[in-house]
Amino acid sequence: MDSIFGNIDDLYLLCTVIEEGSLQKAAVKLQLPVSTMSRRLSALEARLSVRLLQKQGRELVATEAGAKAYRSLMSGMEQIELSFSQLVSQQTEVAGKLNISMPHNFYKEFVSDVIERFLQGYPGVHFDLTLCHEQAKPETNRDLVLTFDVSNMQDMVARPLFNSYHGIYASKQYLEQHGSPETIRELYQHQWLNVDHKYDVTLFKGDNIAEKFHITPRLVVYDIRVIIELVEKGLGIAFLPTVLTNDYPDLVRLLPEYNRQVRQAYIVYRDRKYQPKLLTMFVNEILQAASSIGA
CATH class of the missing domain: 3.40.190.10 (Periplasmic binding protein-like II)
Structure with missing residues (x-):
């Protein structure tokens, strides 16, 4: 299909160069000479009167206009690619x-x-x-x-x-040093560890909201297994997924009648x-x- 955009292959060349991050890599993938690709991309930019690619060091990267074009075109290009792939094979190979x-x-x-x-x-x-x-x-x-x-x-x-169901857990070692909270209010006095930056917590008792409170964690680590291990070592208390705590028999669930909102x-x-x-x-x-x- 010829138009101001040229052959639709030129748009595919543009998307491939941006996706691969290199004219050389795109040329290898498409099995085309670098000179041919460079000439066709330059012609595309000339027809559109807009700069789509620019040099950055030894590589070609998208300009702001090129990035916008890529985001608009890529999904359609993938659909075309998929459609032709389905035509030439019956999808018997998982690849x-x-x-x-x-x-x-x-x-x-x-x-x-x-x-x-x-x-x-x-x-x-x-x-x-x-x-x-x-x-x-x-x-x-x-x-x-x-x-x-x-x-x-x-x-x-x-x-x-x-x-994912979460309860409040501490180690026996921690409770020996800091005491065991008997009420929600006493939770404020303890040293919290957390897996994310969500500090406003809603506690439920059964299906009903019991109380909302704010925690100030001493440590945030985006890995729940790390949090569990730190709790096990007595470094603080934390909301932990109940399904994972079965592997840690030294952990004690605090105020077991309460749970965090199900995720x-x-x-x-x-x-x-x-x-x-x-x-x-x-x-x-x-x-x-x-x-x-x-x-």
């Missing part, structure tokens, strides 16, 4: 790449086994994992996010994974009519692996 963002403890508790099975069973599968607690949002049709926070995911598919975990991805086979299979495996969590 491709998934970019996955999740908290550390998600990977350790139930995702790692799924990843390892895919790596062992499907040589054509590739993963790019980011383990962190920062809020992320799927940007392309190859992105997955595992998270407790879907406040900014209204336009995404968010499938429930499990419920719902989700797996999130972009809504599309035809999902790649890899994504569909991986999501189903994660849902199955997560079904045993949340006690």
Whole structure:
């Protein structure tokens, strides 16, 4: 299709260069001479009268206009790529790449086994994992996010994974040194450890709200296993997932009639009519692996 944009391949060249971060790498991926790609991209910029790429050191990077064009075009390019891929094969081979963002403890508790099975069973599968607690949002049709926070995911598919129930825990050593709280008010006097920066806590008694209070943690670590180990060493008290505390018999649950608000975990991805086979299979495996969590 020829227009002011030129052949649609020119737009695909632009997206590939931006995605690969290098004209050389894009040329290798597309099996085209660098000179040909450079000439076609320059012609595209001339037709549009806008600079899309600029040199940064020895690499080509997107200008602000180029980045906007990439964000607008990439999803459509992926759909075209997928459509042609489905035409030339019946999707009998599970292959491709998934970019996955999740908290550390998600990977350790139930995702790692799924990843390892895919790596062992499907040589054509590739993963790019980011383990962190920062809020992320799927940007392309190859992105997955595992998270407790879907406040900014209204336009995404968010499938429930499990419920996480939290109680207040301390070690026997800590309680010997600092005493055991008998009331919610006494919790203010204790040394808190926390897994995130959410310090305003709602306590429930059964299904009813009992009290809201504010904690001031001595330490914040974005890894629940690290928090559990620090609590076990007597360095403070913390809200811990009850399902994980079974592995630590020296931990004592405080005020067991109270619990923190239940947290719902989700797996999130972009809504599309035809999902790649890899994504569909991986999501189903994660849902199955997560079904045993949340006690």
